[in-house]
Amino acid sequence: MSLLITFFIQTTLSVAVLVLCLYKYKRRPLYIRLMGLVFIVSFLANFGGFALYHLGLGRYTNIPQSAYDPIVLPIISLVFYHALNQRFGRIFFVIAIGFVCFSIVNMMGLQKEAINSYHKFVSSFFITCYCVFYFYRLMVELPATHLQRIPMFWFTSGFLIYHAGTIFLFAFTAYLTDVLKNNLVAYWVFHNILSIIMHLIIVVGAFYDLSSLKRRSDHYAV
Numbered sequence: 095m096s097l098l099i100t101f102f103i104q105t106t107l108s109v110a111v112l113v114l115c116l117y118k119y120k121r122r123p124l125y126i127r128l129m130g131l132v133f134i135v136s137f138l139a140n141f142g143g144f145a146l147y148h149l150g151l152g153r154y155t156n157i158p159q160s161a162y163d164p165i166v167l168p169i170i171s172l173v174f175y176h177a178l179n180q181r182f183g184r185i186f187f188v189i190a191i192g193f194v195c196f197s198i199v200n201m202m203g204l205q206k207e208a209i210n211s212y213h214k215f216v217s218s219f220f221i222t223c224y225c226v227f228y229f230y231r232l233m234v235e236l237p238a239t240h241l242q243r244i245p246m247f248w249f250t251s252g253f254l255i256y257h258a259g260t261i262f263l264f265a266f267t268a269y270l271t272d273v274l275k276n277n278l279v280a281y282w283v284f285h286n287i288l289s290i291i292m293h294l295i296i297v298v299g300a301f302y303d304l305s306s307l308k309r310r311s312d313h314y315a316v
Contacts (some may be wrong), residue, residue: 096283097279097282097283097286100283100286100287100289100290101140101144101286103286103290104140104286104289104290104293105137105140105141105144107290107293107294107297108133108136108137108140108293109133109137110293110297111129111130111133111293111296111297111300112130112131112133112134112137114130114297114300114301114304115127115129115130115133115300115303116130117304118307121307122303122307123176123303124176125172125173125176125177125246126245126300126303128169128172128173128176129173129249129296129300131169132166132169132170132173135162135165135166135169136162136166138158139158139159139161139162140158140159141158142157142158143155143156143157143158143159146158156209156210159209159210160197160201160205160209160210160213161201163193163197163210163213163214163217164193164194164197164198164201164213166217167189167190167193167194167217167220167221168190168191168193168194170221170224170253171186171187171189171190171224172186173249174186174224174227174228177228177246178228178231189220193213193216193217193220196213196216197210197213200212200213201213209267211264211265211267214260214264214267215261215264215265217257218257218258218260218261218264219257219261221253221257222253222254222257222258222261224250224253225250225251225253225254225257225258226254228246228250229250229254232244232247242302243302243306244302245299245300245302245303246299247299248295248296248298248299248300248302249295249296249299251295252291252292252293252294252295252296252299253292255288255291255292255295256288256289256291256292259288260285260288263281263284263285267281
C-alpha cells in the first residue's frame with residue numbers, strides 16, 4: 095500500500111513539474127523547457143509500467159523504466175550544458191552517447207526484461223557527477239544574484255539528493271533480487287520517497303523561474 099501511495103504521489107508531482115516548466119514555454123530558458131521534457135518522459139515511464147501491469151503484461155513492466163534512463167540522461171546532459179553557458183559540450187556529448195550505447199547493450203543482452211539496475215546505477219553516477227561539477231562551477235564563478243533565486247540551484251539540489259541516495263540501491267539491486275530473492279518493496283518505497291523529495295525541490299526551482307518571468311513582464315510593462 096505504501097508503495098502504491100508513494101508511486102501516485104511521485105507521478106502526480108511529475109505532472110506538476112512538467113506543467114510548471116512548460117507554462118509559457120516560448121518565454122522560458124531552454125534548460126527549463128528541457129526540464130519539462132525530462133518529467134514528461136518520467137510520467138510516461140511511470141504510466142507505461144503501471145498500465146502494462148494492469149493489462150496483465152507484468153513480464154514487460156520494467157521495460158518503460160529501463161527505457162527511461164537512455165532517453166533522460168542525454169536530456170539532462172543538455173540541461174547542464176545550457177545551464178553552464180554551453181561549455182564542456184564534448185564531455186556531455188561523449189557521456190550521453192556512451193551511456194545510450196551501454197544501455198542498449200544492457201537492455202538487449204544483459205538484464206533484458208529484468209530491472210535494468212546496471213545502467214540505472216551508471217546513470218545515477220553520472221548525474222551525481224554533473225551535480226557536483228555544477229556546484230563547483232557555481233562556487234568558482236560566484237553569481238551576483240542570490241543562489242536561492244537560481245532555478246538550476248534547486249534542480250541540481252533535487253537531482254543530487256535523489257541520485258546520490260539511490261545509487262547504492264541500484265548497485266545492489268541485482269544481488270538482492272537474484273541471490274537473496276528480495277521483492278524490493280521496502281527499497282522501492284525508499285526510492286519513491288527520495289523521488290518525491292527531488293520533485294518537491296525541483297518545484298521550488300520552477301516557481302522561482304516563473305516568478306522571475308513575472309518580474310520581467312512587469313518590468314517591460316512599466
